[in-house]
């Protein structure tokens with residue numbers, strides 16, 4: 001059986017100039033430069049990485065960095081002098097901390113923040129093997145677990161292997177994490193913009 005994993009990342013959803021056009025990109029760890037070239041899709045490039053290049057965008061310069069804050073994921077956004085960034089419609093000229101669901105506007109471009117969650121149900125990883133399931137108070141290692149992407153709690157959960165055969169203890173009842181009450185998700189977006 002696979003090892004249980006849980007990852008979260010911030011994605012930028014660019015609705016584009018053309019309403020039929022939409023692109024979504026993941027914000028990698030570290031500081032990235034957000035670039036907008038003409039009508040093209042938004043681009044992210046590592047500030048100091050091998051692909052770093054001088055900023056040639058006409059829309060100004062914006063730096064972004066994803067940071068965890070408690071159970072939340074935030075995106076730090078810093079605008080260079082002269083670059084106007086609006087956050088949720090408000091003018092913001094300096095450093096802002098955005099959360100999934102927020103909308104920022106750089107030049108004429110509207111960019112939504114969405115959180116992407118990817119979880120695999122399976123055997124508890126070694127470092128969490130002795131953590132207690134919040135429901136049955138038995139160690140995580142005894143049965144397959146779901147790792148809550150928000151609080152990290154391992155909760156016993158029967159994996160669906162596609163064959164219809166399920167094994168193990170089912171402590172995950174309902175659609176909320178019994179520990180932090182955040183929604184149970186295995187793969188997908190939170191806070192996608194309404195289209």
Ligand SMILES: [Zn+2]
Nearest residue numbers: 133136156171
């Ligand atoms: Zn349990």
Ligand SMILES: [Zn+2]
Nearest residue numbers: 148151177180
């Ligand atoms: Zn939780």
